Amino acid sequence: MRVIFNEEMQAVADDLDHMAQGVRKAIRGAGEALLNADVEAAQTVIDGDAELDARKDSVVDQCVRLLAKQSPVATDLRVVVSTMRLATTFERMGDLAKHVAETARRTYPASPLPDEAKGVFEQMQEFLDATSDDLVSMLADRDAKTAERIILEDDKLDAMHQKTFALALDESVEMSRQQMIDVVLLGRFLERLGDHAVSAARQVVFIVSGFDPSKEPSRDEEGMID
Numbered sequence: 733m734r735v736i737f738n739e740e741m742q743a744v745a746d747d748l749d750h751m752a753q754g755v756r757k758a759i760r761g762a763g764e765a766l767l768n769a770d771v772e773a774a775q776t777v778i779d780g781d782a783e784l785d786a787r788k789d790s791v792v793d794q795c796v797r798l799l800a801k802q803s804p805v806a807t808d809l810r811v812v813v814s815t816m817r818l819a820t821t822f823e824r825m826g827d828l829a830k831h832v833a834e835t836a837r838r839t840y841p842a843s844p845l846p847d848e849a850k851g852v853f854e855q856m857q858e859f860l861d862a863t864s865d866d867l868v869s870m871l872a873d874r875d876a877k878t879a880e881r882i883i884l885e886d887d888k889l890d891a892m893h894q895k896t897f898a899l900a901l902d903e904s905v906e907m908s909r910q911q912m913i914d915v916v917l918l919g920r921f922l923e924r925l926g927d928h929a930v931s932a933a934r935q936v937v938f939i940v941s942g943f944d945p946s947k948e949p950s951r952d953e954e955g956m957i958d
Contacts, residue, residue, distance in 0.1 A: 736802075737798065737802045737804065737808065740797075740798055740802075741798065741811065741812075743794065744791055744794045744798070744815055745815070747790055747791050747794070748791055748818055748819060748822075748871065749872055750787060751784060751819060752822060752867050752871045752872075754780065754783060754784050754787070754822075754826065755784070755826055755829070755864060756864035756865065756867065756868050758780060758781070758826050758830070758833075759825070759829050759861065759864045759925065760861055760864065761774075761777040761829070762777050762829040762836070763832075763857035763861065765832070765833045765836035765837070766833075766835070766836045766843075766844070766845070766853065766857070767857060769836065769840055769841055769842070769843055770836075771836070771837055771840040771841075774836045774837040774840070775837065777830055777833035778830055778833050778834060778837070780826075781826050781829075781830045784823055785823060785826070787823075788819045788822065791816065791819035792819055795812050795813075795819075796816075798812055799812060807942075810938065810939060814935040818871075818935050818936075821932045821935070822932065824928055825928045825929070828922075828924055828925050829925070831917075831921050832921050832922070844910075844914040844918065845911065845914065845915060845918070846899075846905060846907040846911050848899060848902075848907075849907075849915050852895045852896060853896075853919075853922070856889060856892045856893070856919070856922045856923075857922070859926070860889070860925055860926065863882060863889075863926065863929045864929075867882070867932060867933075870933065870936055871932075874940055875936070876936060876940040876941060878933075879933035879934070879936040879937050879940075880933070882930060882932075883933050883934065883937075886927070886930050889922070889923060890923065890926075892923075893920070893922070893923040896916065897916070897919070899915055900912050900915050900916050
C-alpha cells in the first residue's frame with residue numbers, strides 16, 4: 733500500500749509542478765501584454781487559463797481519492813491537504829493573470845495605463861517575474877528557504893502597490909476615469925498575485941516543517957527554518 737501511495741502522490745506532485753510552471757508562464761505573458769500592448773500574449777494567457785483550471789480539478793480529485801483509499805496520517809496527510817491548497821492557490825493566480833491580460837486586450841492597441849504609471853507597474857512585474865521563478869524552484873525542491881524569502885519579501889510588492897493608489901489620486905496626472913479604474917484594479921491584481929505566492933510558500937513551509945501556515949513569521953526573525 734505504501735508503494736501505491738508514493739506512486740500516486742508522485743503523479744499528483746508532477747501535476748502540481750506543471751501548474752507552477754503554467755502560473756509562471758501566465759504571469760510573464762500577462763506582463764508582456766500589459767507593458768508592451770501585446771494582444772497575442774494576452775490571448776495566449778486567456779486561452780491557457782482553462783488548462784490551469786483543469787489541472788487544479790485533477791489534482792484535487794486525485795487527492796480526494798488518496799484520502800478515501802489510503803487514509804494517510806501524520807506527514808502524509810499534511811502533504812495531501814497542502815497539495816490541494818496549493819492547486820487552488822495556483823488556479824487563482826492563473827485567474828488574476830487572466831484578468832490582467834483581459835484588461836490589456838480590452839484597451840488594445842492603446843495601453844490601459846497612463847505614461848506616468850508605467851514605471852511602477854514595470855517594477856511590480858519585474859518583482860512578480862522573479863517570484864514566479866522562485867515558486868517553480870521552491871515547489872520542485874520543496875525548498876523552505878526559498879519559501880521563507882517569498883514570504884518576507886512581499887512587503888516590497890505591497891509598497892509598490894501603495895504607489896498605484898497615489899498615482900490614481902494625483903490630480904496632476906492626466907488620465908481618463910477608465911484609466912484611473914484600470915490603474916487601481918491592475919495594481920490590485922498584481923498585489924494579489926504576490927499574496928497568493930506567499931500563501932503557496934506557507935504551504936511548502938507547512939509540508940516541510942509542520943509550521944502553521946496561517947501564522948505569519950515575524951519580520952524581525954532572522955530565520956523561520958532551522
